[in-house]
Amino acid sequence: MPPRQAHQQSKGAGFSRREVVAAAVAAPLAATAAPGGADAAFDPPNRAAGQLRTNPAAVETTAGKLRGYESGGVAIYKGVPYADPPVGNFRFARAPALTPWTGIRRALNYGPVCPVIPEDSRDRAHDVFRFLAPNGQPSDAMEDCLRLNIWTPVARETRRPVMVWLHPGGFRRGSSQEFLSCDGENLARRRNVVVVSLNHRIDALGYTDFYTDMGESFSESPAAGILDLVDALKWLRANIERFGGDADNITLFGQSGGGYKISVLLAMPEASGLFHRAVIQSGARLEVHDQETASRLTREILRVLDLPPGAGSVRRLRELPVAEFLRAAKAASDAVRVQGIETSRWAGRSWRYQPTAGTPFLPHQPGSTAAMSEAANIPLICGSTRNEISPSGNNPHLEGLSWSGLKEELEPELHGRTDAAIEAARKTDAEWRPVDVLSVLLTRRFRLSAVEYCNRASAVQDRRVFNYLFDWRTDLFDGRPRAYHTSDIAFVFANTERVAEQTGGGERPRALSELMTRYWSQFAAGGDPNAPGLPDWPQYGAATRPTMIFDDVSGVRNNPDAEIVDLFL
Numbered sequence: 038m039p040p041r042q043a044h045q046q047s048k049g050a051g052f053s054r055r056e057v058v059a060a061a062v063a064a065p066l067a068a069t070a071a072p073g074g075a076d077a078a079f080d081p082p083n084r085a086a087g088q089l090r091t092n093p094a095a096v097e098t099t100a101g102k103l104r105g106y107e108s109g110g111v112a113i114y115k116g117v118p119y120a121d122p123p124v125g126n127f128r129f130a131r132a133p134a135l136t137p138w139t140g141i142r143r144a145l146n147y148g149p150v151c152p153v154i155p156e157d158s159r160d161r162a163h164d165v166f167r168f169l170a171p172n173g174q175p176s177d178a179m180e181d182c183l184r185l186n187i188w189t190p191v192a193r194e195t196r197r198p199v200m201v202w203l204h205p206g207g208f209r210r211g212s213s214q215e216f217l218s219c220d221g222e223n224l225a226r227r228r229n230v231v232v233v234s235l236n237h238r239i240d241a242l243g244y245t246d247f248y249t250d251m252g253e254s255f256s257e258s259p260a261a262g263i264l265d266l267v268d269a270l271k272w273l274r275a276n277i278e279r280f281g282g283d284a285d286n287i288t289l290f291g292q293s294g295g296g297y298k299i300s301v302l303l304a305m306p307e308a309s310g311l312f313h314r315a316v317i318q319s320g321a322r323l324e325v326h327d328q329e330t331a332s333r334l335t336r337e338i339l340r341v342l343d344l345p346p347g348a349g350s351v352r353r354l355r356e357l358p359v360a361e362f363l364r365a366a367k368a369a370s371d372a373v374r375v376q377g378i379e380t381s382r383w384a385g386r387s388w389r390y391q392p393t394a395g396t397p398f399l400p401h402q403p404g405s406t407a408a409m410s411e412a413a414n415i416p417l418i419c420g421s422t423r424n425e426i427s428p429s430g431n432n433p434h435l436e437g438l439s440w441s442g443l444k445e446e447l448e449p450e451l452h453g454r455t456d457a458a459i460e461a462a463r464k465t466d467a468e469w470r471p472v473d474v475l476s477v478l479l480t481r482r483f484r485l486s487a488v489e490y491c492n493r494a495s496a497v498q499d500r501r502v503f504n505y506l507f508d509w510r511t512d513l514f515d516g517r518p519r520a521y522h523t524s525d526i527a528f529v530f531a532n533t534e535r536v537a538e539q540t541g542g543g544e545r546p547r548a549l550s551e552l553m554t555r556y557w558s559q560f561a562a563g564g565d566p567n568a569p570g571l572p573d574w575p576q577y578g579a580a581t582r583p584t585m586i587f588d589d590v591s592g593v594r595n596n597p598d599a600e601i602v603d604l605f606l
Contacts, residue, residue, distance in 0.1 A: 094191075098276045101138040106145055107191060111222050114187040114280070116148035119272035120265070122181035123238060128355045129245060129258040132183055132265060135272070148184030149177040150212035151262075152359050153240040154367040180242065180359055185235035185269055186213055188221035189280045196283035198561040199273065200224070201312070202234040203266070203291030203298045205320070205523060208391040209240040211294060216526065218539070223531035228558035231282035233273065237265035239294075241366035242359070244390040245338065246331035247351055248397070254348065259331060259393035263301050270311035288314040288561040292526055296320015296419075300490070301392050303415060304401055304408035314564050316418040316557065318525055319425060319483050321490035323383035323404030324394070331393040337369030366390070383486065404493055413497045416564035418557075420505030420584075421487045424519035426479035428472075433517060435472050443471040447478060454604070461600035476519060477598075481605055483522075488602055492579040502577040503566055505585040506597060509549055512541050525587070528553045545589065552591060 094105040094112040105114035120132035127133055190197070202219060204211045213219065213234035221232030237243070243262025247255035257264060274284045289299045289312050299315050300322035302308045336346070342365050344350035354362060374388035383404060394402045401407040429435035438446070440459075447455045462474040469477070487504065495502040507525040510516050518524070527536045531554050533546035540546040556566040556574065566574050572592050575583045581595040582602075596602075 095141065096279050098279060099137075099272075100135045102141045103144045104141045105187075108222060109226060110191050111226050112187075112189050112191050112280070113222065114144040116146050116184045117144050117187065118148070118183060119185050119235070119269045120183045123183065123261070123265075124180050126355060128180065128242065129247060129255065129261060129351065131257045131261065132268060147186065147214040148236060149179045149182045150214075150236050151182045151239050151242060152178040152180065152363060153210050153242075154363050154370065156210075180238075182236045182238070183265055183269070184213075185233055185272070186221070187277075187280050188225040188232040189282065190225055190229055190231075193281040195281075196278060196286075197229055197231050197281055198558070199231045199233060199277055199282040199284075199287045200557070200561050201270070201273070201287060201289050202232065203289060203295030204234065204236075205291070205293035205295050205526075206239070207294040207389065208244060208262070208297060209294075209389055211239070212236050216523075218523075218527035218530055218532045218536045220530065220532060220535065223535070224529070224554060224558075227531050228554050230558055230561060231277065231280060233277075235266070235269050237269065238262040241338075241363060241370075241390045244331075244392055245366065246326070246328070246335055246393045246396070249328040249332040249393065250335060250346055251348060251351065253397075255351065256397040259396045260301075260305075260398040263298060263305065263392055264307075264398065266298060266302060267305070267308050267311065270308065274311060285313070286562070287312040288316065290316035290318065290529070290557065290561075291320060292318040292523060293320045297322040297325075297391075300403040301325065301399060303412040304403040304405070305399055306411065307398060309411065312415070314416045314560060315412075316560065317420075317487075317490070318529070319421045319487075319522060321419050321421075321486040323486060323490060323493075324402045325392045325399070326387075326394065328393055328395050330387050334369055334373055334388070334390065337372050338365050341365045341368045341372075383489075404490065406493075409493050409497050412494075413500055416501040416503075416560070417491075417494050418503045418505065418560055418566065419487050419491050419494070420507065421480075421483040422507040422520040422522060422525055424476040424480055424510075425483040425522040427476055427517065427519045427521040428479065429476070429517045430514070430521065433515075435475065436470075436515075436517065438471040438475065440471050443475055446475055450479065457604060458601070461604045464600045465598050473519075477601070481601060484598065485602060485606055488582065489606060491577045491582075495577050495579060501564060503560075503574055503585070504577045504582065505587060508586050508588045509546070511539065511546075513539070525553075528587075529557050530554075549587060549589065549591070553587060556585075 094107050096103050103114055103117060105112055118135055120135050123132040204213050204215060204219065213236050219234060221234060224230065225232045239262050244259060246259035248259050273287065277284050291299050296317035297320050299317050303315060339346060339350055344353060370388045392399055443459065444455050451458050458478050459474055462469060462477055491502050491504045494500055508520050510519045527533050527540055528550040531550050533540040533550045534542050555571060559568045560566040574585050574593060577583060583593050583595050584597050585591065585593050586597060
């Protein structure tokens with residue numbers, strides 16, 4: 038049976054070693070890496086206008102003039118600074134305000150990306166997705182990474198909705214230019230919106246918490262990376278109308294780690310009023326570190342470097358070369374991981390660097406009643422993909438998995454609930470094979486987080502919430518990747534042809550992309566995805582859980598995976 042025919046629309050989130058391997062499957066397929074670029078250069082202030090290129094797309098910002106370039110009716114500006122470098126005394130603190138410049142700054146190349154803890158190497162010689170989407174030229178990594186990118190239609194007759202993309206990668210990796218699928222040109226052109234993406238501090242540089250143990254002088258450290266996002270949004274509020282955007286109509290949208298950061302921004306009092314709608318794609322985050330967990334990581338960094346607690350040690354950490362600091366941060370993370378410290382079901386792994394709740398800039402957990410009330414006026418789209426974890430992508434033998442083999446695979450994950458989980462999955466879709474059930478059950482955390490986030494958000498009076506499940510699968514590699522983690526990105530950016538090595542290209546993915554970009558841009562325009570000619574997408578309610586299923590034939594189903602969700606939620 039062809040993979041598309043074999044795939045049925047259906048209903049239906051702890052990570053283990055198997056999930057880590059599966060993540061390695063999903064990430065390379067997500068996109069071919071885009072080329073990086075060095076820091077933007079300047080034109081001399083006395084250069085004559087006649088010497089500039091045709092269509093220079095010059096714009097005057099609050100800090101100085103920028104020159105971008107035009108492509109197919111879209112003006113593009115890359116590597117635009119929104120704050121000064123967070124170096125020296127500003128490491129682990131809020132970045133200093135942007136220093137104005139003279140002359141014209143060329144905004145033609147993506148900027149540097151944040152340095153992060155190196156990942157352990159893995160043998161990926163047999164990674165089919167590495168073959169499909171090889172890595173491109175990496176961008177320069179440096180602490181001077183606070184840059185944003187803008188795509189805006191050249192015609193400036195009206196102020197357009199602004200869609201700000203926050204990149205995936207958890208709180209620990211990634212960049213705005215990592216994936217070709219995240220390029221904003223097609224979305225800006227086809228939906229008449231202004232698209233923005235940005236780089237900011239992540240991982241240990243963004244989220245090492247010195248406040249919990251050392252006090253108010255370090256209040257910014259647990260959320261430095263999120264404060265970068267706040268400062269970028271403040272830059273947009275002051276400047277985006279110069280690029281044809283509407284500063285009073287800004288939508289955040291982000292996938293995976295981008296969704297995590299949106300969840301945190303929705304809970305931050307200082308971010309209030311800086312954006313007006315939110316789209317969380319496979320990244321609903323209900324909890325981040327509490328102070329005890331964050332403090333353990335910080336104490337381990339000091340132990341690794343044989344430094345005592347105190348402000349003097351933070352000064353020493355600020356003086357270290359960034360590579361040396363990150364090596365210590367990795368050793369600390371590894372030590373906490375070995376300790377096997379348990380966290381709550383929604384909080385993520387204890388050894389990963391992430392924001393800390395209960396601190397001055399994030400007083401409450403993102404999923405708390407107080408945080409949900411903080412965001413009561415922000416309409417929300419929140420969802421996930423059917424098969425975030427796709428274990429057979431690099432292991433085709435799993436396609437022939439037996440039902441008894443499925444139980445052996447799942448028991449270490451489900452600890453006595455294996456039979457009930459398999460039964461729930463088979464009730465969701467009777468035509469699923471064992472490998473389909475394996476994928477969906479390994480994926481459950483993403484779906485459960487999305488449903489629970491929607492449950493809590495919709496409980497706030499009059500808040501507009503819309504839930505979805507992306508269930509489209511590529512025909513490539515016999516459909517083994519399924520509706521994998523990040524597979525929806527190209528569709529919301531109108532980039533299914535740009536990354537045809539992932540989607541297969543052609544009319545089939547293009548038709549779904551047309552639908553999804555209409556919904557996303559309509560939502561950005563007015564806070565409701567519905568529009569004439571589109572299938573009706575009702576607001577979410579916890580009683581019936583109406584869910585838009587995105588597939589070759591899209592439509593809403595109530596409680597599409599009730600058996601699985603009710604078993605685990």
